Amino acid sequence: MDADSLIHIAKPEDSHDRLYPISMGRYGPLVALPRILDTYRRLGLKQSFFIPGWCLETYPDVAEAILKDGHEIGHHGYLHEDPIKTRGEQREWFERTLDAHLRICGQKPRGYRAPVYNITHEVVDLMIEHGIRYDSSMMADDIPYRLDTEGGSLYEMPVHWGTDDWPPFAHYDEIGYMMPVRGPSQGLAGFWEEFEAQYDAGGFFMLIIHPFLTGRLARWKQVEAWIAKTQETKDVWFATLDEIADHMDHLQKDGIWTPSVERLPYYDGPILGDTT
Template identity: 45%
Template sequence: MIHNPPPWPNGARCAAAFTFDIDTDSLVHLFYRDRAPDMVATTSWCRYDEVAVPRILELYRRLGLKQSFYYPAWCMENYPELVEAILKDGHEIGHHGYIHENYNVLPAEEEEKWFVRALEVHKSMTGQAPRGFRAPTYNFSRHTAALLVKYGFQYDASLMTDDFPHMVDAEGGSFVEIPTHWALDDWPQYVHAPDFGYQMTVRSPAEACAVYRAEFEATYRLGGLWVGIWHPWVSARPARLDAIAEMMEEMISRGDVWIASMEEIAAHLQQLEKDGIYEPRRIRLPYYDKGLPDDLLPSKA
């Protein structure tokens, strides 16, 4: 096991971040280009973000937290009042594609086109370029790392490489990777969505938070980083957000958990490396430039 925990601020035992991806109804249009106007029930579910985001912001105000949201730019354009509310409260908004497109299936030129289109929306609506990126559905392609370097991103939050933040070297430069994994995502816990080809058994809030808590306790012992990946229209229903709030309060009450935004975590790692206090692990992307030759692969998987 690679065990290389960074020193956290003020002697904290571990770090944690509560992140929300605000996809709203981008998925409806992505999955159903022509039929989206007829998908009224599914769209109404996704548009619960209009109720959920203010509820999350109210919780953060009560707990005194500044956190990170990841936003497809199309959703920003179509729900500007939510963007304004997030910015007003001082939270970070990260890049999350334009309309939740899948970078893994796009040619490099088309990936960059949509990446830049989203980037320009962020600049226009927030007054600055985003510092962080999370690939929609974690679909980070072999070209994505080079784009993050080219456009000056501080960090990525898409990969599942480690228990600690680390550095990624790519063509032309490097950036911080703030990893997480599927056990901390709310879709496996709650999402039953036949229209999106995703049908999980819906868990109770107690069952979902038991998974999150187990992962947190292990992170706490390791001195690592715990990052929740949630969606307002999934996890901010009253019972679910109540359970999350209770978990947040427990983490805060320990007194030795550094709860920070993702950009704060990335900046901390960069400063540690710059000051010579800590040497983070480094990986290079992409892992492979091409597939394996036929003589190394069976005719059927």
Template identity: 40%
Template sequence: MDMSVKWPNGARCAVALTFDFDAETLWLSRDPSNARRPGTLSMGQYGAKVGVPKILETLGDAGVKGTFFVPGWTVENHTDRAEMILKGGHEIGHHSYSHAWPDPDAPEKDIEEMEKGLESLKRVLGVVPKGYRSPAGETTDELVRQLDKHGFLYDSSMMGDVNPYRLPHPDGGRQLVELPYHWSLDDAPFVLFSVKTPRPIMTNSHIREVWQEEFKEIHRWGGFYNLVMHPQLSGRPSRIALLREMIAFIRGFEGVWFATCSEIAEAWAAQEQR
């Protein structure tokens, strides 16, 4: 089965370097009582204070663009960092308002998170996002309806393929481009640790092997590689080195196209229509 995609300029593989800039929302949305735990919140603060600037520096040195999915709360409380992302020429996508996990039994909350987050992006940054990623990769039929209603180009919350595909609409409406990801290409399962939810912290060599082996086969297939990172995790010193090493590794293959998610979604939609 031929799964290759006709990417621009004859590229064999499209690569998206994506970053979920959750900051403190990652911890506040999981447990509101964390508002009284400054040690826990400091992990999210690190992502804004150190992680984002170091990631931007690394991307700038490599001459590649990334896509940052940013909750509205983060935009309001770390405006300078969000502005740094835009000044670097990177894309900002929608990532809810407070990083609350979507709830299929509470569609009104999905609508509130969508609209409040959109308002923050537009008011604070002047950004009308083309793409959306749901917190923790969870989504609902109501969220899909909201993405259609607000005219989004793409979603990046699903895992239904390796290559982009059309996101089914629950009511038969407009189908967005879906840019799928997978937990194996997300840094969180490997390094997201807290005292209340402990898990092993994997070495760079372990993560590198998973990420590189996945890339080699996706490149062989001729597909789409969607790497998901979080500034408070991949912004740590050794993880910045891993990001730098991954960019160099990927560049060692022929026919690689680094692009923002919106560029990839637009290119895939264009080749779909040929």
């Protein structure tokens, strides 16, 4: 739930005067989120929300409603900033967000998703340092796996753009994203195909939605109908990512399953090296 953080990080000099993108972002927490929470409540679902720290501070009532219904809130940067900064800047943004979680949510987050999935080695190190147990920003497998570094390890709940609502539904000229918006049925059809493939493989499906996009009436009507139908499908488990991390712990403890492992860093430095 990024709300209007996107315009403030993209246009910091005059974002306060750009009313159209502010209003579009505010639709997420103020209109779409209550609709989404109502659906989850009626269908008995618990889900994971990733919210920038600034959004927690700006919309604390929304965070309270999410937690009251038993959902998880994960770390998503402070102002949806690009994490690729200096090591000191990354730490400042990361820990500022942790402070917001402690003040607004009363606890540290258990998971992290990088804004725009742009995770760095430094952020992985910060997660391990602060006891965050999983990330959800990388794309190296179809199912959850493990990241290992010299400093420790954490779980990875893999994402990919084929299950993210930004490509089919976002049209955001203020940040230079000018793409044709698809109709609800057309835009969502690809997600259902992704689910069917994962279901056939006994795998992992994670639909990534932004409330200000998919929380719009026509789109959410279709999502709700799909969720209700999928709940009737055999052997489908709806869970928070933290619950999935718990499940991974139990499977390994009982000797039932061992996750694949990605070791970081992938490379020690630039591949081209010094080209001067």
